[in-house]
Amino acid sequence: MSNHIETDAIRTQTERSQFLEHSTPMYLTSSYVFEDAEDMRASFADEKQRNIYSRYSNPNTTEFIDKICKMEGAESGYAFATGMSAVFSTFASLLNAGDHIISSGSIFGSTQTMFKNILPKWKISTDYFKFNQLNTIESLIQPNTKVIYAESPTNPAVDILDLELLGQIAKKHNLLLIIDNCFATPYLQQPIKFGADLVIHSATKLIDGQGRVLGGVTVGKADLIKQIYLFSRNTGSALSPFNAWVLSKSLETLAVRVDKHCENALKVAEFLEANTNVNLVKYPFLKSHPQHALAKKQMKLGGNIIAFEIKGGIEAGRQFINAIKLLSLSANLGDTRTIVTHPASTTHAKLSEEERLEAGITPGLVRVSVGLEHTEDIINDIKQALES
Structure with missing residues (x-):
């Protein structure tokens, strides 16, 4: 058709x-x-x-x-x-x-x-x-x-x-x-x-x-x-x-939604990459991503998921999560609402520490499922949580 x-x-x-x-x-x-x-x-x-x-x-x-x-x-x-x-x-x-x-x-x-x-x-x-x-x-x-x-x-x-x-x-x-x-x-x-x-x-x-x-x-x-x-x-x-x-x-709305998810996610990833409280940011369409060229070959856009590591390890990660005001704390992803998750203590908590590290899940790793809110509002909430 x-x-x-x-x-x-x-x-x-x-x-x-x-x-x-x-x-x-x-x-x-x-x-x-x-x-x-x-x-x-x-x-x-x-x-x-x-x-x-x-x-x-x-x-x-x-x-x-x-x-x-x-x-x-x-x-x-x-x-x-x-x-x-x-x-x-x-x-x-x-x-x-x-x-x-x-x-x-x-x-x-x-x-x-x-x-x-x-x-x-x-x-x-x-x-x-x-x-x-x-x-x-x-x-x-x-x-x-x-x-x-x-x-x-x-x-x-x-x-x-x-x-x-x-x-x-x-x-x-x-x-x-x-x-x-x-x-x-x-x-x-x-x-x-x-x-x-x-x-x-x-x-x-x-x-x-x-x-x-x-x-x-x-x-x-x-x-x-x-x-x-x-x-x-x-x-x-x-x-x-x-x-x-x-x-x-x-x-029926997948394409327009995902386009906006990806647009927002790239902006959030770029903000995180420039933030001094962050050790590492991984987003497929950031040029710094280790498999950036492969992502561009296989994918139309970079998706809505960002992984980043906060300086200070698991305790800093907990403080960041607790300081979030606007965004959601949930184990889900792909929602209109931006969701912040700490995988080591939630979605992958049942794995051993060795298994988590094997999968790239460090103690301070945070996963953000970027939603459809205004990008400035997403970034401002993440910024204040990092500064706290």
Whole structure:
């Protein structure tokens, strides 16, 4: 229909009712009726593609998935109740007992916990590589390795991984490449172009963009999504029709929102870089970012997440957090409201200190999810908190 993400996000509509509404209605139904016995038989025999039960599919969920697929360049997808449900269901559906994962060490804390404490119950093991040492990946490959997994930009240190190189390694060794694209969104980055087989999003973040609903989605190759769908429709991880409707509507404004998020974030990052109370600032589109050139290659803009380290370590970090007046203290991100988080004591607190340092999380590291307030107001609050 279109070669432009912005248009696909607005003009992809699964169906209209007899009322020919301009805006997609909500289909708040748990199940669907059949015309007759043959219709029911054929539908359950998968000879007839139609809605049967909203845990399987729903017009609102289908529309949301279709939009993400077009934006990511994916063949198919399935939507989940949360981002972590998408992560777990994707791995649980594709892996068997005894399989092996190779993962970046710089990943979301709950994903790290899943790899460490949950998947080992089924004898699924994980080895880790550093985000800037992709040359070590091949040495980690075992006969039972099935997946290479990574986030880029990483959470929370906003490091950038070379997606094209990851794609080449995965293809060479016949492994699945799964990328968490939450920080970038389909608007800023499409990992499938670089060789990813599957892309996962926590739609709770920038895709919703207003801190209202939970949701997740996995998109990619149709044969892989079919396995994920069959697993998920029986294990009950489906996205609700209402949340799907909200998220589909949110995609219509994703481009304009993310453009402004990125504009604000770059200004805040530049302010922080010039501040004498700050040791280090990491933002992908700052020229000082170690992977700046790679970020420019892979991403349209730098995203809305900034990581910076305050002089004085963890105590200075706590004082800074306590001095914030306007901005929000929350573990979420991607909201219209700017959010300040101290990862070492919140999102990644369950990791050991060694694991945190491996992921680039120092005691004084602060993550800022830059929102849509006026940039001067964001900067002024951060400035007074740093001075205090």
